[in-house]
Amino acid sequence: xxxxxxxxxxxxxxxxxxxxxxxxxxxxxxxxxxxxxxxxxxxxxxxxxxxxxxxxxxxxxxxxxxxxxxxxxxxxxxxxxxxxxxxxxxxxxxxxxxxxxxxxxxxxxxxxxxxxxxxxxxxxxxxxxxxxxxxxxxxxxxxxxxxxxxxxxxxxxxxxxxxxxxxxxxxxxxxxxxxxxxxxxxxxxxxxxxxxxxxxxxxxxxxxxxxxxxxxxxxxxxxxxxxxxxxxxxxxxxxxxxxxxxxxxxxxxxxxxxxxxxxxxxxxxxxxxxxxxxxxxxxxxxxxxxxx
Numbered sequence: 001x002x003x004x005x006x007x008x009x010x011x012x013x014x015x016x017x018x019x020x021x022x023x024x025x026x027x028x029x030x031x032x033x034x035x036x037x038x039x040x041x042x043x044x045x046x047x048x049x050x051x052x053x054x055x056x057x058x059x060x061x062x063x064x065x066x067x068x069x070x071x072x073x074x075x076x077x078x079x080x081x082x083x084x085x086x087x088x089x090x091x092x093x094x095x096x097x098x099x100x101x102x103x104x105x106x107x108x109x110x111x112x113x114x115x116x117x118x119x120x121x122x123x124x125x126x127x128x129x130x131x132x133x134x135x136x137x138x139x140x141x142x143x144x145x146x147x148x149x150x151x152x153x154x155x156x157x158x159x160x161x162x163x164x165x166x167x168x169x170x171x172x173x174x175x176x177x178x179x180x181x182x183x184x185x186x187x188x189x190x191x192x193x194x195x196x197x198x199x200x201x202x203x204x205x206x207x208x209x210x211x212x213x214x215x216x217x218x219x220x221x222x223x224x225x226x227x228x229x230x231x232x233x234x235x236x237x238x239x240x241x242x243x244x245x246x247x248x249x250x251x252x253x254x255x256x257x258x259x260x261x262x263x264x265x266x267x268x269x270x271x272x273x274x275x276x277x278x279x280x281x282x283x284x285x286x287x288x289x290x291x292x
Contacts, residue, residue, distance in 0.1 A: 110164020
């Protein structure tokens, strides 16, 4: 199968490689000419045989909107656009409607896996009509982890990004719990090796998880996280999750508290946020701020 891929950053570049390893042809476009296979969206579209599938992997908001607007003028009826970025689910319906007016299909896809996805596979949550999903299915199969699980047709347009948003909200709360536990262990004089306590939890405990493994990785690199400033950004999806909870009258105390804890990191050098920052760097390659 042929795929056009727009956006070859930390996620998109590795996705291109994983799809190619599965035997598919990927033609990639990025504003960074050193990364790109072609140097314009027009050239990308012209390089693909119809019906085309073009996967957009650029930042949410204006960048995604402008890319979809341009593709709407370049693609043909029967083609499909996939938004694999972290777009807000409410934007998906607008994009689907805009493209449908020109006979172009639309699928939204939440992607999880970060910088580890190339080797481990990417968890995929996608929304859209079955006909459009079927056109993309070989690519979903190439990207997902091996085995039975790791990908789901979550529902109608918008369902994929909504599911990924909730996933990220849960991620916020889990990271916050590890961070709070780590800070408390570090604070108590009788505890002499916090890193090894975390390591011991990797087997046989109910909290063993990939996030715990990544916490151990971070502590192996910087045992007391002394090199990090206690600052952690929020990508926006935690806020969207809380807003959706308000709209649907669903109580989310843990996720909401974890979001507000991120805000506290902007007011002081928070020890908990050192762990949050370290975990975000471990699983997603997100930037960290070093102490001056």
